[in-house]
Each structure stands twice: as structure tokens, then as C-alpha cells.
Amino acid sequence: MRRAIGPALVALALIAxxxxxxxxGALGAILGIDEQTRDVLVPGPTDVLTTLWDDRGLLAENAWxxxxxxxxxxxxxxxxxxxxxxxxxxxxxxRRVLYPLVxxxxxxxxxxxxxxxxxxxxxxxxxKLAVIALICFFPVTVNTYDGLRSVDPDAIRMMxxxxxxRLAILRRVExxxxxxxxxxxxxxxxxxxxxxxxxxEWSGANEGLGHLMLVEQGQLQAARVFAAVVVLSAxxxxxxxLVWALERRIAWWGKEGxx
Amino acid sequence: MTADSRAPASEPELISEDAPGxxxxxxxxxxxxxxxxxxxxxxxxxxxxxxxxxxxxPSGCGKSTLxxxxxxxxxxxxxxxxxxxxxxxxxxxxxxxxxxxRDLLFPxxxxxxxAALALRNRGQSRKRARAAAMPLFERFGLAQFAEAxxxxxxxxxxxxxxxxxxxxxxxxxxxxxEPFAALDAITRAEMQGWLASALGETPRTTLLxxxxxxxxxxxxxxxxxxxxxxxxxxxxxxxxxxRAADRTATVTDPAFAAMRxxxxxxxxxxxx
Numbered sequence: 001m002r003r004a005i006g007p008a009l010v011a012l013a014l015i016a017x018x019x020x021x022x023x024x025g026a027l028g029a030i031l032g033i034d035e036q037t038r039d040v041l042v043p044g045p046t047d048v049l050t051t052l053w054d055d056r057g058l059l060a061e062n063a064w065x066x067x068x069x070x071x072x073x074x075x076x077x078x079x080x081x082x083x084x085x086x087x088x089x090x091x092x093x094x095r096r097v098l099y100p101l102v103x104x105x106x107x108x109x110x111x112x113x114x115x116x117x118x119x120x121x122x123x124x125x126x127x128k129l130a131v132i133a134l135i136c137f138f139p140v141t142v143n144t145y146d147g148l149r150s151v152d153p154d155a156i157r158m159m160x161x162x163x164x165x166r167l168a169i170l171r172r173v174e175x176x177x178x179x180x181x182x183x184x185x186x187x188x189x190x191x192x193x194x195x196x197x198x199x200x201e202w203s204g205a206n207e208g209l210g211h212l213m214l215v216e217q218g219q220l221q222a223a224r225v226f227a228a229v230v231v232l233s234a235x236x237x238x239x240x241x242l243v244w245a246l247e248r249r250i251a252w253w254g255k256e257g258x259x
Numbered sequence: 260m261t262a263d264s265r266a267p268a269s270e271p272e273l274i275s276e277d278a279p280g281x282x283x284x285x286x287x288x289x290x291x292x293x294x295x296x297x298x299x300x301x302x303x304x305x306x307x308x309x310x311x312x313x314x315x316x317p318s319g320c321g322k323s324t325l326x327x328x329x330x331x332x333x334x335x336x337x338x339x340x341x342x343x344x345x346x347x348x349x350x351x352x353x354x355x356x357x358x359x360x361r362d363l364l365f366p367x368x369x370x371x372x373x374a375a376l377a378l379r380n381r382g383q384s385r386k387r388a389r390a391a392a393m394p395l396f397e398r399f400g401l402a403q404f405a406e407a408x409x410x411x412x413x414x415x416x417x418x419x420x421x422x423x424x425x426x427x428x429x430x431x432x433x434x435x436x437e438p439f440a441a442l443d444a445i446t447r448a449e450m451q452g453w454l455a456s457a458l459g460e461t462p463r464t465t466l467l468x469x470x471x472x473x474x475x476x477x478x479x480x481x482x483x484x485x486x487x488x489x490x491x492x493x494x495x496x497x498x499x500x501x502r503a504a505d506r507t508a509t510v511t512d513p514a515f516a517a518m519r520x521x522x523x524x525x526x527x528x529x530x531x
Contacts, residue, residue, distance in 0.1 A: 154359040157332050161357040162377035162428050176367045201430065253366035 043223035051223040065208040072133025081140025089148040118204035128200030136189035147181025160227040183247035194236040281343040282431035282464030289338035300489030313475030316485030322468040330355040338442035356428035362421040364409035371405040377428035389398040415446040455502040494525035
């Protein structure tokens with residue numbers, strides 16, 4: 001708890017500064033924004049807070065849509081990531097073919113292909129799911145694969161003399177050893193999943209926080225854009241914390257388990 | 260899947276550690292290289308039923324490779340290895356249990372679940388495996404630590420659990436690869452006494468790799484001194500009183516001291 005005090009103080013100071021700069025109109029003046037529109041275009045933290053409260057129904061509705069997309073995309077990424085990691089672990093051929101492709105997938109500018117995904121998959125959850133999964137499966141795959149390979153070869157030899165077949169070694173040694181690695185990947189993945197959802201919604205959607213941002217931007221409702229950003233961040237942080245809590249409960253032995 | 264894919268669903272075939280001759284080890288003219296590196300070069304070694312044979316040699320001389328070859332984890336390039344009359348790798352693997360230098364207890368399992376791993380690998384339920392392991396824990400004074408996690412145990416305790424894990428594999432041959440190398444001197448002496456009595460109670464053919472001459476002479480019926488790589492045996496010594504109850508009296512005995520000098524001399528000769 002004590003470690004959180006420093007960052008919290010800095011954040012509070014920045015928010016206070018932002019409030020002062022908007023209240024006095026200084027920020028609007030610096031940005032060269034006309035005095036009549038300053039209030040709408042350059043909202044302060046209190047304006048954002050007010051909007052968060054006043055528009056809570058609208059925000060919650062859209063946040064739920066985005067959360068469902070994130071959860072579904074994340075689940076697909078976890079399943080694909082683990083499947084890819086296992087396939088690469090078990091087959092040298094698959095590893096040689098797949099690993100470069102997995103890396104290459106991360107060089108794709110998602111923003112550029114998201115609109116194409118919308119053309120192919122429509123306005124529904126499909127393209128969002130694809131974008132989120134595409135961003136998230138990489139850290140899961142790479143970390144889980146590293147985890148499967150992290151086992152001390154001596155442990156494998158020992159297990160073989162203890163009558164373990166390939167499946168017993170996977171189940172009793174490699175999978176438990178890989179679990180903390182899998183969770184590190186999942187933590188990174190869930191934090192970026194929210195960004196993926198916004199990209200997906202920007203390319204074409206009728207609902208969701210990303211969609212809301214676009215609409216409000218068009219109507220010059222800066223406070224609502226900020227409010228949506230705040231909700232998105234809170235969602236990402238909460239999901240990260242959830243995965244972390246699960247990790248500490250389920251994979252408490254950590255990455256040094258069998259090295 | 261490995262070559263050894265017999266379904267372990269029902270009662271698996273288990274070579275009883277009591278079957279006559281099951282623990283006889285014979286290594287004849289074994290060569291083994293890794294690329295250009297010649298590790299074993301025509302090595303001969305025998306171990307009789309229930310004999311404890313020490314392998315002493317400089318670091319990196321190929322002692323671990325020898326153990327892996329006996330265990331059937333690797334095959335020799337030339338020469339013959341048999342364990343209990345079995346020559347093929349799968350047959351040797353069924354007769355040997357390997358205890359690595361680091362205890363390699365799995366942190367996600369309790370002490371007793373670690374010790375019972377071999378039984379679980381053969382398809383026994385967790386309950387049955389634990390029930391089978393418990394008497395050994397009681398016999399060796401570990402009952403109160405059965406439910407402890409490895410990280411809660413001291414180095415010596417962990418090594419004891421690791422030894423029980425090896426014992427519970429129920430194999431006629433134990434391969435111990437520098438089991439106490441990572442322990443401090445006092446714990447190591449204590450563990451040597453403990454292992455001596457454990458081997459007295461549950462006799463097994465044992466190959467004990469160590470670089471501690473005194474440990475080998477105290478624990479083993481016979482000690483083979485190996486040369487630097489490629490390994491060959493430069494001397495075989497028979498300690499005066501192996502595994503005597505009183506370790507201190509044994510290692511301070513003049514005959515023991517003389518034997519230690521001979522072993523060290525053989526090590527120096529071999530290195531030349």
C-alpha cells in the first residue's frame with residue numbers, strides 16, 4: 001500500500017494542475033482555442049467527473065459491450081496461444097514454420113487491417129474479436145512456449161526413470177512449470193486487449209466505448225471522450241489486477257519453479 | 260510419444276527390486292562421444308546385486324554420462340551395457356531410478372506427492388500413491404514433513420525426500436548423481452550417515468557419483484576412481500568398513516585414512 005502513495009500523489013498533482021489550467025482558461029489559451037468554445041473543448045477533471053456521473057447509463061451500456069468483446073477476444077487469444085505453444089513445443093517442424101509467422105503477425109499494423117476485417121466479418125463482434133485475438137495471442141504464445149522449455153533437462157531424465165511417459169512429463173512437469181509464464185503473457189495480453197477493442201470499434205461499430213468516443217469526438221464532446229477513456233483505463237487496470245490475483249493464487253510457485 | 264508407450268492404465272509391469280539378479284549392472288567397453296568430444300572411451304564397470312559402487316573422478320570426466328548410459332537415457336556408441344540382464348535402453352530404464360544432483364522437487368507438490376511421483380506416473384490414484392509412500396516417510400522420520408512444500412524444507416530434508424522419491428520408484432538399481440554436493444559440510448556428513456542407514460535398511464544396487472573421496476569410501480562397498488575425460492577406471496578400492504554406524508569413528512580410522520590417500524593418489528595419477 002505504501003508503495004502506491006508516491007504514484008498516487010504525482011497523479012493527483014497532475015490532475016490538480018490540469019484543473020487549474022482549465023479553470024483559469026490558460027490551457028485553452030495555450031492551445032489557441034476560442035474563448036466561447038473552451039468550456040466544451042477543453043474540459044477539466046471536474047467536468048469529466050460530472051460527465052462520468054451524468055452519463056453513467058450511457059457509459060455503462062457501452063462499457064459492457066466493450067467488456068464482452070475484450071473477454072471473448074482474450075479467451076480466443078488464450079486458447080490459440082496455448083495451442084500454438086504446445087504445437088511448437090512438441091514439433092520441431094511446427095516450431096520452424098510457425099515461430100516466424102507468430103512474430104510476423106505482430107508487425108501487422110492492426111489499424112490498417114481492422115477496416116478490412118470489418119468488410120469481411122461485418123459490424124458485429126467478429127472483427128473486434130479478431131483484432132483483440134491478433135494482438136493478444138502473441139505474448140501468450142511466446143511466454144507459454146518459453147515456460148514449457150524452461151524445465152531443467154535433469155528433471156525430464158529423472159521423470160523418465162520414474163516411469164513417466166511423454167504425457168505424464170507434460171502433465172506433471174512441463175505444464176505446471178509453464179503456468180507462471182502463461183500468466184505473465186496473459187497479464188500483458190489483457191492490458192492491450194482493451195486497446196484492441198477500441199481499434200476494432202473504430203473500424204466499424206454501433207456500440208462500445210470506442211464507438212462512443214468516435215461519436216462524441218464528432219460532436220466535439222471532449223468531456224465524454226475523456227470519460228470513455230477513463231472507463232477504458234479502469235477496465236484495463238481491473239482486468240490486469242484480476243489476472244494477477246488469479247496468478248498469485250493458481251501459479252504461486254513462480255518462474256523459478258524448475259530451473 | 261517415446262518408444263516406451265506401453266499403456267500404464269492397469270497394473271504396470273514392475274521389475275521387483277527383490278527379483279534375483281535384477282540389480283546386476285555390467286558395463287563393458289563402452290564408448291560414447293558427443294560430436295568431437297570423447298566422453299567415455301572403452302569403460303568397464305560391474306556392480307553386483309545390492310553392491311554400492313562409488314564413482315569418483317574430476318569434474319566433467321563423464322560420470323553423469325556413465326549414469327545416463329546405464330539408465331538407458333542414452334545409448335553407447337559402442338560396447339554393451341546390461342542391467343539385470345536387460346540390454347536394450349527401455350529395459351534398463353525400467354530397472355533404474357535416477358536421483359539428480361539438485362533435488363528437483365516440484366514446488367507445486369507437497370513432499371509426499373513429490374516422493375510418490377513414480378507411483379502416479381504408473382497410473383495409481385493420488386490417494387493410493389500417498390498411502391504407499393507414507394510408511395517410508397514414517398520409517399525415515401519424515402512423517403511430520405509429508406504435507407510440507409519443498410520450499411519449507413531445509414536442504415538436507417529436501418535431499419531425503421528426493422532419495423525417497425528415488426526409492427519409491429521400486430527399481431533394483433539406484434543412480435545417485437552427486438546427491439549431497441550442494442549441501443554444507445555439516446549437513447552433508449549428517450546426510451551421509453542417513454543414507455548409509457537407509458541403504459542398510461533397503462539394500463539396492465547403487466551407483467554413487469561423487470567428487471568427495473571420503474564420502475565414496477564411507478558409503479560404498481567399492482570405489483572406482485575415474486580419469487579425466489575420456490573416462491576410464493584408473494583404480495578400484497575396497498574400503499575397510501563401508502557404511503559403519505559411527506561415521507566419525509570410520510573416517511578417523513587409520514586404515515580409512517590410508518585408503519583415502521591411495522584414492523587421492525589414484526586421482527592425481529589419472530590426471531597425469
